[in-house]
Amino acid sequence: MKIEYTNERDNALFERKEVCFEVDHEREATPGRNAVAEEIAKKYGTNRNLVVIEKMASEYGVGKSKGYAKVYANKKAALKYENGKLLKRNGIEDESKKAEAPADAAPAQE
Template identity: 25%
Template sequence: MKLEITEDKENPLLERRELTVKITYEKSPPTRKDFRSKLIAELNLDKDTVIVDKMEQKFGTREMVAFVKVYKTKERMLEIEDESKIKKNFEEEKEESS
């Protein structure tokens, strides 16, 4: 899987960065968990402040576009984000550690 950041916006009001990432893959599309792990590793981000908002498949290609939010603090993320988005992004980590 290859990642390319196509847009990187700073949002000072919400204290976060908003990234648009193009994902190119060989076989099957990556899961949210796999993509999130690779992005955190490549950009050296704090895993507790990254939310993968959505991932969209481009029809007929081996490409996806993901929208990611990187908060300055975990507290700020918890104030702003939906519980469902937080569950989608962090529930998988809890299952691994159990």
């Protein structure tokens, strides 16, 4: 798997870098979001949990995928600006919501 970065933009307002990329996976299976996010995190020297892949689509019969990712400066910014479904798809969860869920779901004891 080889990643070529076609466009990079620094977005200071949202505390992130926006990246367009192409993944060359000739004669290999289409790589998953997690594998691609790890490679992007290595390039930018950041944690994998700060990379959100918004979209990634394969081209039929070519062995290439095009995508768009956002590399956040910190987790707080990612949680503030991204929607929950996209965060969940990328494996990024809010710990405060996780902590609240068991307390609400606990049945009353008699």
